[in-house]
Amino acid sequence: MIPVLEAVPNFSEGRDPGFLREVTVEMTRAGAEVLDASSDPDHHRSVVTLIGGVGEIEDALVAGAEVALRAVDLRRHRGVHPRIGALDVAPVVPLAGTGMEVARASAHRVAVRVAALGIPVYLYAGSTPEHRSLADLRRGGFESLVDGFPTGRSPDFDAGRTSAHPTAGVTCVGARPLLLAWNLQVEGISFDALSMVARELRESGGGLPGVRALALRLERAGTLQLSMNLEEVERRDPDAVFERASTDVAARGGRIVATEVIGLIPDALVLRTGARRLRLLGADSQRLLSTRLVSHLARRGSGDLDTLVNWARAASAGAPPEVLAAAERLHSSSHIPPPPVDQA
Known part of the structure; x- marks a missing residue:
C-alpha cells in the first residue's frame, strides 16, 4: 500500500486572503493535495488540511514555513487564539499504509528543515517521550519567548538562536493521531x-x-x-x-x-x-462504506503498481523515458524513508 500522511498546519494569519492563496499554491506545488483551507479573522489564524506521500508532505510543510516566514510578523499579530509561531503548529498524522513511527520520523525531518530556515522548533505530542502538550509550549505566547527561552522550555532545535525568531517565532512540529x-x-x-x-x-x-x-x-x-x-x-x-x-x-x-x-x-x-x-x-468503522472502499482500492492499486514497475524495469531501454520515470516515482513513493539515526 502506498503510504499516505495527513498534515494540518496552522498559520498565524487569518485576515489576508492572499496569504492563504499563496500558501496553498506553494504546498500544492510541493506535491501535496490540499483538501481544505480556512481562515478566521478573530482567531487571526488559517488552517490547511493536506494529504500526500511522505516526501510530499514534508516538502509541503517546509514550503508553508517559507511562505509564513516571508509574510507573517508576529510583532504585529493580535488574535484570540494562542500562538508562538508564524507557522504555529505542523502536525503529521499517519493515514493509509503508515503508522505512528513513520509519522514521528517524518515530523523529525520536517523539524530539522524548518530549523534550517532559522526558526527554532519544539517537538510535541507523539514526537516526544513525555507527549508534551501544545498548551505547555504556548504558555505566555510568542511574547514570552522574545527575550529568551524560559527555563525548562528550550527548543529541540534552536536554529542557532537563544530566543524566538524575531518575526516568525517558534514552530511546533509533532506526530499525532487524528483529532x-x-x-x-x-x-x-x-x-x-x-x-x-x-x-x-x-x-x-x-x-x-x-x-x-x-x-x-x-x-x-x-x-x-x-x-x-x-x-x-x-x-x-x-x-x-x-x-x-x-x-x-x-x-x-x-x-x-x-x-x-x-x-x-x-x-x-x-x-x-x-x-x-x-x-x-x-456500529463499527469496518462497516463504513468509505473505509472498505479505501481498503479495496488500496489493495487493487498495490498490485497494479507492482505490475507496472516490474514491466517498466524489464522493458528498460524499450520503455519510453517518461513511463520509466513515472514507474520509478511510484515505486519510490510506495517505500517509506527510514527513520533518522540522530535524535533531537
Missing part, C-alpha cells in the same frame, strides 16, 4: 460563565478524556465561542462531549446555536453520533 477540532457558538451566557464551562470540560481540569477547551470572545463575529480539540478522536465519543458541553452551557442559562468543524470531518464524529442518536446496532 477533532471544533468550535461551538454559544449565546445567552457570560464570558466568565463560558470560561468556567471550558475549565470543567478540559481533561486537565478533571473533565472528559482528550478534551482541550478554551472560551473565546469573537469581537468581529459578535459572539462567544467554546473552542475545543478532541484528541485521539477514534477512541472518543464526540456526541458525549457535545452533550456534556450543551448541558453545562444550559445550566448557566445559555445554549449552543452552531457547531463548526475545522478541516475535514472525522468518520468517528459521524459514525458515533449517528450510532448514539439512532441506537444503531453493530
